[in-house]
Structure formats: C-alpha cells, structure tokens
Amino acid sequence: MDVSRLLDDLNDKQRDAVAAKPSDMLVLAGAGSGKTRVLVHRIAWLMEVERIASHSILAVTFTNKAAREMRGRIESLMQQSLHTMWIGTFHGLAHRLLRSHYDEARLPQSFQILDSDDQYRLIRRVLKSMNLDEKHYPPKQIQWFINGNKDEGLRPQHIETHNDPTQIKMREIYEVYQQTCDRAGLVDFAELLLRAHELWLNHPTLLAHYQKRFRAILVDEFQDTNNIQYAWLRLLAGGDNNMMIVGDDDQSIYGWRGANVNNIQYFLRDFPAAETIRLEQNYRSTGNILKAANAVIDHNHGRLGKELWTEGEEGEKISIYAGFNELDEARFIVSQIKRWSDYGNALSDCAILYRNNAQSRVLEEALLHQSLAYRIYGGLRFFERQEIKDALGYLRMINQPLDDAAFERVVNTPTRGIGERTLAQVREHARTIEQSLWQTALIMLADKRLSGRAATALQGFIDLILSLKQAITDLPLDQQADTVIKRSGLLAMYQAEKGEKAQSRIENLEELVSACKEFEMPDDVENMTMLDAFLAHASLEAGEAQADAHQDAVQMMTIHTAKGLEYPMVFLAGVEEGMFPSQQSHEEPGRLEEERRLCYVGMTRAMQKLYVTYAESRRVYGQDKFHTQSRFIKEMPKDCVEEVRLRTTISRPVHNRFSQQTTVETFEESGFGLGDRVMHGKFGDGTVLNCEGSGAQARIQVNFDDVGTKWLMLNYAKLSKL
Numbered sequence: 001m002d003v004s005r006l007l008d009d010l011n012d013k014q015r016d017a018v019a020a021k022p023s024d025m026l027v028l029a030g031a032g033s034g035k036t037r038v039l040v041h042r043i044a045w046l047m048e049v050e051r052i053a054s055h056s057i058l059a060v061t062f063t064n065k066a067a068r069e070m071r072g073r074i075e076s077l078m079q080q081s082l083h084t085m086w087i088g089t090f091h092g093l094a095h096r097l098l099r100s101h102y103d104e105a106r107l108p109q110s111f112q113i114l115d116s117d118d119q120y121r122l123i124r125r126v127l128k129s130m131n132l133d134e135k136h137y138p139p140k141q142i143q144w145f146i147n148g149n150k151d152e153g154l155r156p157q158h159i160e161t162h163n164d165p166t167q168i169k170m171r172e173i174y175e176v177y178q179q180t181c182d183r184a185g186l187v188d189f190a191e192l193l194l195r196a197h198e199l200w201l202n203h204p205t206l207l208a209h210y211q212k213r214f215r216a217i218l219v220d221e222f223q224d225t226n227n228i229q230y231a232w233l234r235l236l237a238g239g240d241n242n243m244m245i246v247g248d249d250d251q252s253i254y255g256w257r258g259a260n261v262n263n264i265q266y267f268l269r270d271f272p273a274a275e276t277i278r279l280e281q282n283y284r285s286t287g288n289i290l291k292a293a294n295a296v297i298d299h300n301h302g303r304l305g306k307e308l309w310t311e312g313e314e315g316e317k318i319s320i321y322a323g324f325n326e327l328d329e330a331r332f333i334v335s336q337i338k339r340w341s342d343y344g345n346a347l348s349d350c351a352i353l354y355r356n357n358a359q360s361r362v363l364e365e366a367l368l369h370q371s372l373a374y375r376i377y378g379g380l381r382f383f384e385r386q387e388i389k390d391a392l393g394y395l396r397m398i399n400q401p402l403d404d405a406a407f408e409r410v411v412n413t414p415t416r417g418i419g420e421r422t423l424a425q426v427r428e429h430a431r432t433i434e435q436s437l438w439q440t441a442l443i444m445l446a447d448k449r450l451s452g453r454a455a456t457a458l459q460g461f462i463d464l465i466l467s468l469k470q471a472i473t474d475l476p477l478d479q480q481a482d483t484v485i486k487r488s489g490l491l492a493m494y495q496a497e498k499g500e501k502a503q504s505r506i507e508n509l510e511e512l513v514s515a516c517k518e519f520e521m522p523d524d525v526e527n528m529t530m531l532d533a534f535l536a537h538a539s540l541e542a543g544e545a546q547a548d549a550h551q552d553a554v555q556m557m558t559i560h561t562a563k564g565l566e567y568p569m570v571f572l573a574g575v576e577e578g579m580f581p582s583q584q585s586h587e588e589p590g591r592l593e594e595e596r597r598l599c600y601v602g603m604t605r606a607m608q609k610l611y612v613t614y615a616e617s618r619r620v621y622g623q624d625k626f627h628t629q630s631r632f633i634k635e636m637p638k639d640c641v642e643e644v645r646l647r648t649t650i651s652r653p654v655h656n657r658f659s660q661q662t663t664v665e666t667f668e669e670s671g672f673g674l675g676d677r678v679m680h681g682k683f684g685d686g687t688v689l690n691c692e693g694s695g696a697q698a699r700i701q702v703n704f705d706d707v708g709t710k711w712l713m714l715n716y717a718k719l720s721k722l
C-alpha cells in the first residue's frame with residue numbers, strides 16, 4: 001500500500017496529526033499553518049490506512065464553499081468520487097439529518113426552511129396578531145432573542161424571566177412564533193440546529209446508530225462553533241468513535257453571533273484523552289505579512305498563545321494608502337488591480353476585503369468603471385433579491401401550501417385586490433383555529449365568512465395556486481419556474497414597472513430559470529423531489545454559487561466571509577477608526593479584541609502582497625464623517641509597512657468620478673512639489689505626498705512625522721516650506 005502521497009507534502013507535526021491512531025485530537029494553530037490541509041489528509045488516511053468507509057466519516061466546515069472545496073481535495077487525493085461522505089456546514093448536515101428523520105423530529109415530510117428575511121416578516125406578523133406595538137418590541141430584537149435562545153438550546157419553557165414583564169412578553173412572542181412555525185412546517189436556521197440536537201436527546205437509539213456509523217468526526221474552524229453546535233457534536237462523538245477538531249482561538253470572529261471560543265477548552269475537558277498538536281510553520285504568507293499580523297494580534301490578552309514562523313521570503317512590504325475619501329480609496333485599489341492584471345495576472349488572484357457589506361457599492365462602481373469583472377460573495381445575494389423571493393414564494397406555495405411565510409409573500413403580489421383587512425381577518429381566524437393561512441382561507445371561503453369582493457379575490461388566488469400546481473407537476477424544473485413566473489403575473493408586473501431596476505429584476509427572473517436548468521439533484525438527499533431540493537438549495541446556499549463562477553473576476557467579500565481562504569494579493573479596505581474597529585466595538589467589552597482578531601484574519605488571507613487602505617473622510621448615511629487611521633495600522637511594525645506615495649495626482653471631475661486623468665499642473669498651482677518638506681501650525685513637520693483639485697477645492701496630502709498622513713484644504717492649511 002503506497003500511502004506516502006498522503007504524507008509527502010507535510011511537515012513532521014502535520015504528519016503526526018494525519019497518521020495518528022484513531023483518537024480524539026485537537027490541532028491548535030495559527031493562520032496558514034496547514035490545519036485544513038491536515039484535516040483533508042487525515043480523512044484520506046483514515047479511509048486508506050484505517051479502512052474506514054467514506055460513509056462512516058463526517059466532516060464539518062464553515063461554509064458550503066469550503067465544503068465543496070474539501071470534498072474536491074479529498075476526491076483528488078483518493079482518486080475516487082465520494083458522494084456518500086457527509087461533508088457540510090452544521091446547518092446543511094442538520095438539514096440532511098432532519099430530512100431523513102422528519103418523523104422522529106416531529107416535522108412534516110415537506111418542511112421548509114425559513115431564511116432570516118422570512119423569519120423577520122413572520123415575527124412582524126406574529127406581533128400584529130398579538131396586538132403588540134413594534135416600537136416596544138422591535139422585530140429585529142425579537143429575532144435576536146429567539147435565535148439566541150435557540151442557540152443555547154432553550155425552548156420558551158426553559159427561559160428564566162425573573163418575573164420581568166418584558167422578558168415574560170418576549171417569551172410569549174417566542175412561543176406564538178414557534179407555534180406558527182410548527183403549524184406551517186417551517187424551520188428557521190437556529191431551529192435546524194436545535195431540532196437536530198433534540199433528535200439526539202429524544203431518540204437514544206437513533207443517536208447510538210449514528211455514533212456507530214460515524215466512526216470519525218472532523219471539524220474545521222472549531223473556534224467558531226456555538227453552544228448548540230458543540231452540544232450536538234459532543235453527543236454524536238460520545239460513542240466509541242473519535243473526533244478531531246482543528247482551530248485557532250485568534251480567528252474566533254463570530255462571538256457576536258453566539259460562537260463560543262471556550263468550546264476549545266470544553267472539548268479538552270469532555271474528551272480528556274485528546275491529544276493536542278500545535279503547528280507553527282506558516283506556508284501561506286510572506287515574512288512581512290506574517291510578522292505584521294503576529295504583531296497586531298499580540299495586542300490581545302488571554303490568548304492560548306502560538307508562535308508562527310515562515311521559511312518563505314520577507315517579500316514586499318505592506319502598502320498603506322490613505323485616500324482622502326472613499327472614492328479616492330476605491331480608485332486607488334482599482335488602479336492597482338488594473339496594473340496587476342495588465343501584467344498578465346489573474347483577477348481571481350485578487351481579493352478586496354471589507355468590514356461591512358455596504359462598503360462594496362463604491363468599490364463595485366470603481367471596478368465597473370474600469371470594466372473589471374468582479375464577484376461578490378455574501379451581501380445581497382441572488383436568492384435574496386425581491387423578485388427571486390417572489391418567484392420562489394410561488395414555488396413554495398405550490399410545493400407546500402401550508403407555508404405561511406410564502407403565503408404572506410405572494411398572496412397579493414402582484415396585487416389582486418386582497419386587502420389588508422381581509423388578510424388581517426384570515427390571520428386572526430388562523431390563530432383562533434390554529435391552522436395555516438392556506439387552510440384557514442379555504443375554511444373561511446367554504447363558511448362564507450368573507451364579503452363578496454374579498455371572497456372572490458381570495459378564491460382567485462387559491463385557484464391560481466391549484467391550477468399552477470396542476471400545470472407544472474410533470475414538467476422539468478426549469479419549465480416549472482418559467483410557467484410560474486409567467487402565469488403568476490410576476491413577469492407582467494415587473495414589465496409594467498419599466499425603468500432599469502425593473503429591467504434587472506426581469507433579467508434576474510430569467511436567470512432563475514437558467515439556475516433551475518443547471519440545477520442537478522444532489523445525490524445526498526432522501527425523500528425529496530427536484531423542486532424540494534431546489535428550494536432547500538436556494539435557502540441554504542443563497543448566493544454562494546453566484547452567477548458565472550468560472551469567469552476570471554476580482555473576489556469581493558467581507559472579512560468574515562474570507563475565513564479559511566487565501567489569495568496572492570489582498571486589499572483590506574476601510575481600515576480607519578470608527579469603521580474598523582467599528583464604532584460599536586468601544587461600547588461592549590470584548591468587542592475590540594474580536595475586531596482585532598478579524599483584522600488578523602483579514603491580513604493572513606494574503607499570500608504575497610497586502611494593501612491596507614483607508615479613507616480620511618467617508619460618506620456614511622449621506623453625511624461626511626472624518627476618520628483617522630485605524631489603531632490596527634499603528635500596531636503593525638514600522639519596518640513591515642510603507643506608505644504609498646503617488647507620483648501624479650488623479651483629478652475627479654464631478655460628472656465622472658473614476659476617470660484617470662492626471663493633472664500635473666496641480667502641483668505647480670499649489671506652490672508645493674512632491675517630496676517638499678513643510679510645516680503645519682498644529683501637526684508639525686511633514687512631507688508633501690500628493691495634491692488634487694484646484695482653486696478653492698485644492699487639497700494637499702502631507703505625511704506628518706508625528707501624526708501620519710493627512711489631506712488638508714490648501715487654502716486653510718497655512719503650510720510653510722521648510
């Protein structure tokens with residue numbers, strides 16, 4: 001048996017982990033040290049050497065994208081297709097389990113997943129039905145409350161209210177919400193995990209079956225598991241089987257969403273035989289990037305402590321760029337990418353990472369202006385767009401008419417004369433008779449409880465759904481979608497809207513039909529029709545399989561989304577106080593350190609070149625805000641970074657923000673030259689880096705010896721030459 005290929009490109013420590021006898025194990029190591037690689041090789045080793053069948057292995061990753069990559073890597077190591085292996089996210093795996101055991105989980109066979117947007121709408125409806133004011137019970141807060149409790153494994157009856165009236169009310173809302181979901185066969189994301197956990201608790205024989213079946217459980221990015229996820233794993237790994245977890249406490253970035261980095265300690269407590277292996281060699285980043293990232297994270301306290309070193313070259317310094325506003329910042333980033341691609345490099349080797357999704361728009365605009373293709377991961381994803389959700393709403397109604405969220409979404413879209421009052425009556429009655437909206441509507445119509453016009457309109461909707469169901473039952477998936485989009489009136493509605501927005505909505509609807517056409521039935525599901533599978537895919541994978549995955553394109557995403565990934569060239573944008581670390585991080589204890597870990601994650605995505613950029617003024621909600629360089633930049637050692645100085649300036653005519661004209665005259669007009677030493681009354685001495693604009697708008701950029709780079713209005717700066 002030639003197993004050397006499983007160990008060849010590993011260092012000694014990595015080999016220890018990969019070739020260990022089956023046992024519980026923790027691999028604790030910093031970014032880029034090969035944790036994910038170890039996990040992949042370990043799975044191959046278990047199959048090849050320990051003869052564990054692929055269907056006896058369960059691997060958990062953080063995103064669907066990571067799961068797909070992992071499966072691909074194991075398949076190429078093993079040179080065989082491994083579709084029977086369970087690899088997925090916690091949510092994906094829980095979903096799969098619940099599909100197979102819907103009965104034990106007390107769910108209807110065709111239960112539907114409620115994504116967070118649908119959940120929000122449902123909560124609003126629940127509040128309305130309870131006659132509660134959203135001002136006193138903000139739906140977002142309720143959503144947070146419900147999901148937070150579910151993440152802790154708490155049902156309403158488990159919640160301690162301490163006789164606090166608000167808590168009592170919140171608990172009641174949770175209860176009504178849950179009853180509504182149960183009635184309609186809806187399962188929100190947190191519920192997937194909670195039900196999967198309860199499945200273990202309530203069905204010991206089932207648990208024993210899976211403990212026996214999954215001989216090896218492997219978890220990547222373990223530092224970001226939450227309590228219910230860990231509880232689920234702990235039960236599953238409680239048999240004669242083994243669990244290997246890999247993680248990095250310095251990369252725990254989901255604390256705000258309930259992830260609990262202490263789970264690493266709990267694992268060591270609960271699995272006392274577990275061996276800990278530390279990896280210390282980094283294979284990803286250049287010396288400079290690694291040194292700077294280590295220096296930044298060193299400012300955090302209470303770390304488990306890890307050293308990372310590299311044999312690689314020092315590489316280029318980290319480039320810091322100060323834009324005078326966010327447009328200038330975006331323009332700079334895009335100009336660097338353009339240069340990179342002009343040299344023949346792939347766009348997909350560049351990633352722009354940012355703290356908040358909203359930052360993407362300006363960057364997108366700049367990329368579009370230069371005709372550079374880009375791909376956004378996360379953000380407003382395809383399956384989250386209004387028109388797509390409308391079309392999916394119809395498909396869901398047809399698939400499972402008890403789905404209240406879908407009913408709400410499409411009952412009067414496009415408008416068909418079903419007024420708010422009629423709907424309120426239906427909701428009210430549904431609550432009384434404890435039935436879904438669909439069933440209630442049928443009953444009310446049969447009982448003639450509705451006035452003539454309202455009854456006709458509602459009957460029209462019901463007939464539409466029934467006739468659509470009949471029309472599409474035997475069609476292929478794409479024709480099902482096409483039929484629904486046309487016959488529901490959605491297409492006509494958007495056609496009538498006109499304008500660019502409506503046009504893009506129509507294109508999106510067309511794209512949905514293409515998506516259905518491309519969709520392949522996953523071979524890892526049971527008890528599902530094609531439509532079932534597609535609807536589950538749309539809810540679970542929203543956007544991760546975005547349009548045209550094969551085109552060479554700049555990769556854009558939040559730092560959170562970039563976890564586990566790596567790119568030759570990385571831009572960290574918006575690294576200024578108030579943005580990153582965020583304003584809120586000063587208010588809650590522990591948040592600042594989590595922001596710093598996020599910065600560490602962002603920096604360590606870079607392999608060869610890292611740019612860190614910020615804007616001295618930024619328009620936030622339509623107002624210009626002024627920010628200084630982030631403390632994280634200041635925490636990087638001076639010898640690892642360099643400030644970018646542009647030789648010429650780029651003007652910004654109002655009508656065309658991203659044109660690349662150079663205005664060489666600006667310097668002359670200003671009376672200063674590049675590199676001139678100047679003095680400012682408040683900031684002291686500095687060096688001129690850049691000029692832009694003219695007349696009253698003229699600005700000058702100076703790198704001050706003490707306070708760093710600043711853009712100043714030339715007229716007010718009162719600079720004197722030294």
Ligand SMILES: Nc1ncnc2c1ncn2[C@@H]1O[C@H](COP(=O)(O)OP(=O)(O)OP(=O)(O)O)[C@@H](O)[C@H]1O
Nearest residue numbers: 009010011030031032033034035036037283284564
């Ligand atoms: N022994 C090795 N020899 C050569 N390259 C390696 C070795 N180990 C890992 N690598 C490479 O180093 C890079 C980082 O590895 P990997 O992604 O597994 O690290 P990680 O610890 O999971 O990082 P992160 O914490 O960011 O998830 C990858 O490109 C991987 O192929």
Ligand SMILES: [Mg+2]
Nearest residue numbers: 035036037564
């Ligand atoms: Mg990894």
